[in-house]
Amino acid sequence: MTDADRPERAPGADRDVAVVGGGPAGCSAGVFLARAGLDVAIFDRGRSSLKRCAHLENYPGFPAGIDIETLYDLLHDHAETAGCDVVADLVESVDRADRGEGFVVTPQEGDPIDARRVVAATRYGGEYLRGLDDEAAMFETHEHAGERHESFDGAYADRDGTTPVDGLYVASPSEAADTQTVMAAGRGARVARRVVADARIDDGWWEDVADGVDWVRREAELDDEWTDRETWVEWFDDYRAEDAPVDPGSDRYERVRAAAIDDARSSYVGPAEIESRAAAGHEALARHLDADAIVDAVDETALLAAMDDEVVREYVDADADRPEVGE
Structure with missing residues (x-):
């Protein structure tokens, strides 16, 4: 989508969409939203339920599983590459804007922002949304591991994330099965598609x-x-x-x-663009991998063959310019 085709924001809106939650659902939603040309901020409070896992072994594409920190970094890198701003801040409140359209999103440390739409993608705790709708309808309380938690009522949002509050969408897991990372990511994508469609409809599409x-x-x-x-x-x-x-x-x-x-x-x-994107994808993934693991996993002959003379010269020249320890 070009800038000329970008759906118009509500007057005074800083962002088209604010996503609350930087886990699999929130980042998946952010990627789809940003790729459709929407201006997106993802607020990551750093307490994604994903981080409670020791190792993830059922996410497609990682045959031996993937450690949580690496996956978390990949999720955020993907969101930022797509065009999202990932904000390391806790959202304290989401309130209706004075103009009657859109929301004011107030984080714990940063300045408040206006957003035309909000996607709630937090597993636990929706206290930042209190006052937007009937709390009994929005939330349910349950026990887990001896602790009481509050989460969104599974019946509050429709399957596509829409809610009775115009502009508010819920991508948080709504069923027990949604707690699986791959399902949470899928829910974020499904909700994002609905948000994109609604933004386009506001801009005259049908x-x-x-x-x-x-x-x-x-x-x-x-x-x-x-x-x-x-x-x-x-x-x-x-x-x-x-x-x-x-x-x-x-x-x-x-x-x-x-x-x-x-x-x-x-x-x-075309073929050249496909090859270019494939190379960029491999490079982006490699940046998140341990160098020793790459050396151990790749055949030595193939690894040396990949390091052509120019690459080796650049490495040697850089090493020669590097000061000795103690200098």
């Missing part, structure tokens, strides 16, 4: 068009016909015009059609 997807596909999947923008225009008019709430040919219809087509076409990339 439901069938606003409910998009987030993927990257190969240009090779497009035949010659679909490389022509006019084919996309004809397809949109054939399949979207009938349910449009405005007349085809109106300024609003043409603006939404152009933005939706741009969004769809931008998801297709």
Whole structure:
């Protein structure tokens, strides 16, 4: 999504979305929101229930499991790379803005911010939302390991995270199964898609068009016909015009059609871009791995072959310039 296609914020809003909770649900939501062009702040209070785990062994993509600190760092790195600001602060309160639209999010240490929408992604404790709605409907209290905890009532939010409070969404685990990390991440993504759709609807889109997807596909999947923008225009008019709430040919219809087509076409990339993204992905992952583990895991011959002469020279030159201990 380009800046021109970005949904407009409510007047005075600092952020499009404030996500409260920097665990799997919150970071997953943040990635989908930011990739759709929304301005997102994730408040991480540092007490994600994920950190109570000793080791995570059922998250796809990590055959031998993954230690919690590394996964947590990867989640935050992914959110920041997508465009989110991860704020290391505890949210003390979320209140309705004086203008009647949006919210004022007040952290413990930083300055309050205005946000058009708020996604609650904390497992325990929703005290920061008190006063926004009927507390008996929002929360439930239960015991765990001899301690009493308060969490969101599983029936308070719909499956897509929407709540009776306009602009407030809940991505917190709503069922016992949701406490699994991979399920929490999936819930965050599902809620984020609803938020993106609502932001687009506020900007003039309609439901069938606003409910998009987030993927990257190969240009090779497009035949010659679909490389022509006019084919996309004809397809949109054939399949979207009938349910449009405005007349085809109106300024609003043409603006939404152009933005939706741009969004769809931008998801297709060529071989060079695929290779570039793959390399960037490997590099980003490697930054979070222990260097000794990489050396132990990779065949020595392959490792040396990967270090071409230029890389070796750069390393040797840097080492030569490094001062000796005690200098």
